[in-house]
Amino acid sequence: KAGVTQTPRYLIKTRGQQVTLSCSPISGHRSVSWYQQTPGQGLQFLFEYFSETQRNKGNFPGRFSGRQFSNSRSEMNVSTLELGDSALYLCASSARTGTYSYEQYFGPGTRLTVT
Amino acid sequence: AQSVTQLGSHVSVSEGALVLLRCNYSSSVPPYLFWYVQYPNQGLQLLLKYTSAATLVKGINGFEAEFKKSETSFHLTKPSAHMSDAAEYFCAVSDYTSDNDMRFGAGTRLTVKP
Numbered sequence: 001k002a003g004v005t006q007t008p009r010y011l012i013k014t015r016g017q018q019v020t021l022s023c024s025p026i027s028g029h030r031s032v033s034w035y036q037q038t039p040g041q042g043l044q045f046l047f048e049y050f051s052e053t054q055r056n057k058g059n060f061p062g063r064f065s066g067r068q069f070s071n072s073r074s075e076m077n078v079s080t081l082e083l084g085d086s087a088l089y090l091c092a093s094s095a096r097t098g099t100y101s102y103e104q105y106f107g108p109g110t111r112l113t114v115t
Numbered sequence: 116a117q118s119v120t121q122l123g124s125h126v127s128v129s130e131g132a133l134v135l136l137r138c139n140y141s142s143s144v145p146p147y148l149f150w151y152v153q154y155p156n157q158g159l160q161l162l163l164k165y166t167s168a169a170t171l172v173k174g175i176n177g178f179e180a181e182f183k184k185s186e187t188s189f190h191l192t193k194p195s196a197h198m199s200d201a202a203e204y205f206c207a208v209s210d211y212t213s214d215n216d217m218r219f220g221a222g223t224r225l226t227v228k229p
Contacts, residue, residue, distance in 0.1 A: 004158070033217075035219075042219065042220075042221045042222060043205065043219040043222070045217070045218070090158055090159065092158075092159075102209075103149065103161050103164055104159075104161070104217060105161070106151075106158035106159040106160070107158050108156075108157055108158045109156075109157070109158050111156075
């Protein structure tokens, strides 16, 4: 089974621009979560989508948004980029493995650099 | 809300020595606990998970972790470190009241000396 894929792997943008990152979950997984990873703040939860609906949201400004398509693929968008948005953006997909248990499978991430 | 604390941002061991990475959790309900490993420029890989079935959980690459409710701990161990174990390790906690609401610790970077 193919793993979680993220495109692009590396991206360089200029302050003020906007960017769209893409994530394809493992086949059959309907939940996709996004995380931002930086040396200073560590792993921070951005949001989670399930069946095209945002189910959870972390504490990030409205410049960060996302969506999920009917095939479970997800995109996240960051508008008006700031230098502090430079980070590794990780996508994870999951499926229920029991009544309550689940686990997340991570993609390799997109390294975003804002100059 | 649940949270985890990883004690020690850096741990260094010699090859062949015991690996012990510490994780303490806080949760208002019985938690689900996870350990992930991240190699440079890669995503996170699940090492093992605790979902209340057994307190001693065995994972991949020879790692295991023991859930201790009295100590609110879920420490990760490996009897004999290998050079390839050098990576960053993350402990994570979730409760089942909110699917996919997973909280990660700050991470522990493991260095293995030859």
